[in-house]
Amino acid sequence: MSEMNVKIETKVIQKPDYRKKAKQILLENIVPILFIIICLIGVKLAKQPPLYILNELVARVARNSFIVLALIIPVLAGMGLNFAIVLGAMAGQIAIIAVTHWKITGLAGLLTTVLLCTPFAIIFGYLTGKLLNKTKGQEMITSMILGFFANGLYQLLFLFLVGTIIPMKNPVLVLSAGVGIKNTIDLTAVKYSLDNIFKLSMTKTMIAFGVLCVAVMIVHLAYRVFIKKSKPQNMIKYLVYTGIFAAIGTVGLMIMNTKSVYNMVLLPIVTLVVIGLLCLFNVFIVKTKLGQEFRTVGQDMHIAKVSGIHVDKVRVIAIIISTVLAAWGQIIFLQNIGTLNTYGSHEQVGMFAAAALLIGGASVTKATIGHALMGTILLHTLFIVSPQAGKNLLGSAEIGEYFRSFVAYGVIGVSLGLHAWKHQVQSKKKTS
């Protein structure tokens, strides 16, 4: 019996075909590449000073990335783009209105807002998750309609219940008739409370970032080699990354010494650190048991169930996390904007976040941190340049504005369509 040892050799060894691989990489990233080109054309047409664009971009990326990152986990769990992050944004706004009412200012106000919005977001997320479990296969349309529906309830709350059922006497917030919250609320109390904790010029940041990363890489490598005594598997990867980080630092150093205008670009370090932490959180969660359950459920709900995973529960958790993150993201957004458009700030949040993610190259089933950050940068570059570009090109700034909303809708539509089409082709292949 012992010589029945059957050896099957792997036939699936792939030759490194670099041309094919390059083509594949190009094809996989066709959407961001396309948008990079569109953005470059836009920048060229808009003829705006690069410093202006850069300043705007830094501000916009810092305030919008967080909420885009909130979309990743539901995608991982196979629930598609969670348009119901609108509910998270609402939770954030409810908290921020309350904090404005209580007149808690500065960082304390911000932290109170974050603390206050979390239970709301958890409840909203739980309910959303329950609903999405009832509409498996139609999660995206459901989450979108749910956003509209919740918006109705939100308006009911702030337009009619505040001042009638919920007692609130605050002339700053409440409309003159004593019922309903004002349309726009000045958030001076928390404005820039996060951004302004610590600001650093871009060049200095680049140097610091470069040095820090290189140091981390070296320490990590040393830890591996000397303490764990295991050989690093991918030396080249190490070198490339270290090189990139070193280059970032060097470029920063060079620009700083040239007295260029770019020295004036200031970065809200704390906000960026918070975003960085969220990225780390997303990386971390994938590597945990919970993350593995997300992935399993996302890949195949049936198999997940058979192997003993509580599918419905996992999906609810994914949505709760997403909703809470969205609430925090909305707070970061609002503290930077400084005014709350009570009935409008949250409305388009889901759509623009989804569009940003997709422009970055994500799909309905696959989204990474890279997609989210890349997409945010591209979408907002487009937002900055398109009105001016439209004006310069066709003599109307409106065209640019319509164009960018067309891009946002269009990219979601195309991406959803492509996904559905691929799905159909695949299932056809399976059955015939």
Add this chain to the structure above:
Amino acid sequence: MGTQTILEMKNIEKEYFGNKVLKGVNLTVKPGEIHALLGENGAGKSTLMNILFGMPVIHSTGGFNGEIIFDGAPVSLKSPKEAMDLGIGMVHQEFMLIPGFTITENIKLNREITKHNPFSRVMGEKLKTLDTEQMNKDARKALDTLGIGIDEWMKVAGLPVGYMQFVEIAREIDKSNMKLLVFDEPTAVLAESEADTLLAAMKKIAASGIAILFITHRLDEVMSTADQVTILRDGELVATMKKEETTVMQLAELMVGRKVEKLGKEKKENTQQEEIIMEIRNLKVGMPGEEVKGIDLEIYQGEIIGLGGLAGQGKIGIANGIMGLYPAEGEVLLKGKKIQLNNPKASLNSHLAFVSEDRRGVGLLLDTSIELNIVITAMQAQKKFLKRFGFFDQMDGKATREHALKMIEDLDIRCRGPQQITRRLSGGNQQKVCIARALTLEPNILFVSEPTRGIDIGAKKLVLDLLVKLNRELGMTIVMTSSELGELRSICDRIAIITEGKIECILEPEASDADFGLAMAGEYKKLRSKEAVIS
């Protein structure tokens, strides 16, 4: 290995809605033994396994009677998880693998090895980090045990089918407490060489002390691999014996043998079977799970021909292919004229009618009235029951109603009237609606697939009687596909047994049980090669 048993199932009885499917079955498995479980479809194999795994379907239908002793202690299994915890594993027929995951991730699915990190200590178990290194080591060990040289970090997507099966097995043997492993028709999807590898691996696993329960219908595999054989038939235990004490012939006979009851149908006195109505040449049908791999068959005017065989062998695919519902190639001639394949409309226009095996999925518009269900195919394919007004046409309500009422009376469809929606009808009456629709097409040949599946015994007989009546009184040619051999033998003139997508042989209904058993197991040609072809 000792002589004590790992599993003992004693006097197991199970009813589904008053229908006894297991009638006092005993099964004893010893550690390190390969125990084959043989039986036709519906013999009770899967019910027995469902009981062993404590599947919810058992408990939601009233539980079972009898006793299970596992590893020396009586157990009452309430859920698959309990069974797993005890050390009972199952290699599924359909793969429970996630293509986007690596082999390791699949092997360790929901059994991941984790380690603590600062967050998990505060936030709970779920946030423990995966210990990829350890998981890879375990996976490697399991694969090595099976003697498979694939890398554990490869993705499952793109692996050949045979490897996937091994990944499944590796997952089971990776469970540290595995004592009994059930293989459900594991070789069904494998090529011959892969099957040999698998059987060898099974022997290795058994040699390590794990007992194996091997469900199959391939008799040669039983003879080459098993130590012990248990045969079920119609929910009863027919025999348990040592492999050495039996032969392929005996196994075949035991598996099939049953009393055949003739359904009011005498052998046709006047065999006017000369005229060929349909000729099938080298038909191949790509129906998933029921693939047809090239059959030649002649169908005579006025006969009832049965297509039998085990599930998954391709008998279902034949009618579906001819009717254009699944991609088909080859030649089908009706009265000497070629029928265009892959075009349902062409088949319908040639007056072929089909009663599908998937009654609720393909056979009916469940939320539509009985009358529309009866006429719709004739209306769409043959433009009947329509009134024309120039460019516009309208459904002919009166003609439809009259025809539906006639059909309801003729076929004795029990309903509240032609307007009732078909969802509310019983299985038997739904089947009659399907037959009524087929008859409305005024068919040359009527294809009927699994006509009695999922309907109760009384209704079964009515449906079969109806088919015989159509054949006898109207001279209709009927091609009946069924998994129930007894049913075929009771009403058919000839029975073609399909195995592995081909015709194994064509038998008379009176042929011996052993012949049928061998044919269904795919051993007929080998053993009876000289007398195989009966025309």
Add this chain to the structure above:
Amino acid sequence: MREKIRLVVQNIGLPRIIIISFLLTLIFGAVVYKIPLDALTTDTLVRFGMNGVLVLAMVPCIQSGTGLNFGLPLGIICGILAGLISIEMNLVGFQAIFTAMLISIPLSAISGYFYGVLLNKVKGSEMMVGNYVGFSVVSLMCIGWLVLPFKNGEIIWPISGKGLRTTIALTSRYDKILNEFMSFKIGGVVVPTGLILFFFMACFLMWLFMRSKTGIALKAVGDNPRFATASGIHVDRARLIGTVLSTVIGGIGIIVYAQSFGFFQLYQAPLYMAFPPVAAILIGGASTRNAKISHVIMGTLLFQALLTIALPVANKLVSEGNLSEVARIIVSNGIILYALTQAGGGE
């Protein structure tokens, strides 16, 4: 007795019972606040007629299995374009409105065809994709409205002479032409005969279509595509016909709507125009897989009555803000959510 109540509830459906009781409460409120009921009835009838055709556009889509047609703005855009062309041609009265409808048909048919081809490629996600097709087309046409070469002064901005106005008045063209056709007064209620007749006519034609061979094929495809294939029906073609038909009716629907409203609304206005018809047909008892003419009539009547009566009552209740608008958002999206949960998928 209890069983009977349960059966009634099941037959009418819980959401409809809630909405009907809500409506009754509103009517009661209207009586209490002494809001003239005859004016409300008139308004309800007008809104019933002007929205009905758009709601009817949902039927062929649902019947052929592509679900609720969230891509209706596509047809609406075509209808608006045709309406503008009829103005550009300087037509007036019935001639103008029927020309507009005639022109809209080929426009809608062509765009509906491409939309249908797309929907056939994305089976299972029709509603989501359709929704974004609608959104994209509306925002693309926003650019279109800016650059289309219309010349008529009623259409383009008077000062710059470039780009189309956001609302285009029909006062001198065919404002309320259907409403006033053969209209009469009973008590205080003005019945917009022409409008209602047109709507019923459209319903009747649709009813006839549903009983034709093609119509029955459509229904079979929607009910069970595999059955339809087995009956020799070309599934993709049937879905295509359903989508084209829905788009065409959407185009005609917006013209009917506009003549009663008195304006064509351009730019972002059509963005969410698919939602009220979707909500209306669902309120009428349709599901994502089944819709009848009776659902259209019932649903439009209930939904529009609700909106009409809610407005004055809400204003009496709370003078600030637009409570009835909020109620509309909650009711219409609530019913869509309900329909989605009923569509199954949750095992």
